[in-house]
Amino acid sequence: MLRNVIILAPKGQQQFALAALLRAHNPALTFTPVTTPDEVAAIDRGILRQSRLVAFASGTIVPRDTLKALGCGGYNFHPGSLDYPGWAPAHFALYDGAKTFGATAHLMTEYVDAGPIVGTETFVIPPGTSLSQLEQITYVRLAYLFWRLAKQLAHSEPLQTLPIAWAKNKSTRRQYEAMCDIPLGISRHELERRIYAFDDSFRGIHPTITLHGFQFRAVVATSPAAEPQLDPNSAPVELQRLAQEMRAMPEPRTGTFVTNA
Numbered sequence: 001m002l003r004n005v006i007i008l009a010p011k012g013q014q015q016f017a018l019a020a021l022l023r024a025h026n027p028a029l030t031f032t033p034v035t036t037p038d039e040v041a042a043i044d045r046g047i048l049r050q051s052r053l054v055a056f057a058s059g060t061i062v063p064r065d066t067l068k069a070l071g072c073g074g075y076n077f078h079p080g081s082l083d084y085p086g087w088a089p090a091h092f093a094l095y096d097g098a099k100t101f102g103a104t105a106h107l108m109t110e111y112v113d114a115g116p117i118v119g120t121e122t123f124v125i126p127p128g129t130s131l132s133q134l135e136q137i138t139y140v141r142l143a144y145l146f147w148r149l150a151k152q153l154a155h156s157e158p159l160q161t162l163p164i165a166w167a168k169n170k171s172t173r174r175q176y177e178a179m180c181d182i183p184l185g186i187s188r189h190e191l192e193r194r195i196y197a198f199d200d201s202f203r204g205i206h207p208t209i210t211l212h213g214f215q216f217r218a219v220v221a222t223s224p225a226a227e228p229q230l231d232p233n234s235a236p237v238e239l240q241r242l243a244q245e246m247r248a249m250p251e252p253r254t255g256t257f258v259t260n261a
Contacts, residue, residue: 002072002156004047006032008040008055008062018056021147025154036060045069054153055108057142064110072156074108076115077146079138081122085113086170088202090134093125095179095197101125101134103142105149107161113170116161121145131200173203180207182218191218 005022007015015033023029032047034040037060043051053062053074067074080089081102093101102122107115121141125134152159179198182191195218198207207218 001050002026002029002052002154003050004030004032004052005153006034006040006043006047006051006053008034008053008058008060010057011035014056018054018146021150022054022154025151029154040066052153052156053108056146057139061112062108067108067110073158075118075149075153075159076106076108076113077142078104078106078113079135079142080104082117082120082164083167084171085166087173088171088176090131090138091176091179091197091200091202092171094129094131094134095193099125101138103138103145105145105159106166107159114166117164117166118159118161119145119149120162120164131197176202177205180205182207182209184209184211 005019007018009015009018011033015031019029019031019033022031032043032051034043035058040060040062043066048066048069049071051070052072053067053070055062055074055076057077057079062074078085078089080093081100082104083098084090084093084101090101100122102120104113104117104121105119106113106117109115121144123137123141129137146153149159176198179194182194186194194207199218208215209218210216
């Protein structure tokens with residue numbers, strides 16, 4: 001029986017919001033918030049046997065033995081569509097000139113972004129969308145996907161899988177680093193593509209040019225125009241409703257979050 005949900009996500013209000021959504025469907029649940037690999041590794045095996053792990057927009061890789069010890073499995077919410085498993089999906093989608101993007105929920109396995117799919121959200125990328133805007137839209141869709149699946153996640157039964165599969169090409173850190181290693185003979189068009197998609201210092205990796213043993217960071221020579229902000233009133237009605245419901249939810253009760261310290 002599911003008694004506890006391990007929430008693997010960036011620290012802060014996000015973990016409380018996810019817990020509130022799950023508690024609305026199962027008030028008896030307790031929660032173990034974790035962020036780092038060390039925190040995941042420190043979870044007691046007794047807790048794992050009565051837990052489900054939910055990873056949300058997290059870059060932490062969960063060890064195979066931890067996944068196997070989970071009594072109710074693990075599910076990951078990936079900020080990218082089925083076409084973009086792996087590292088920095090929004091970056092590679094912009095570089096490819098993708099027309100659509102989305103969010104994906106899947107059963108966690110020992111291989112990253114490879115488990116059976118349990119839910120997706122897809123949207124058309126508006127023309128001229130910047131990287132930060134694409135990530136904002138994707139995050140909203142990811143939150144909505146979690147909201148859709150929250151009732152199932154809050155109970156013991158496995159989530160139903162869908163008859164769809166990941167794309168075969170999975171992006172990696174090495175591929176990202178290669179994109180940021182700017183060759184001296186690069187064409188203007190290719191340079192603009194790479195700067196557009198990768199110039200945000202993701203994980204401390206910057207587009208650079210190496211010359212005579214020295215590295216030079218590529219920066220835009222002119223001041224870019226102010227980036228337009230997303231208008232919340234233009235969001236689909238169902239997303240506005242989701243935001244309203246999340247704002248109306250109470251803070252988690254004292255004592256419902258447990259740690260393993």
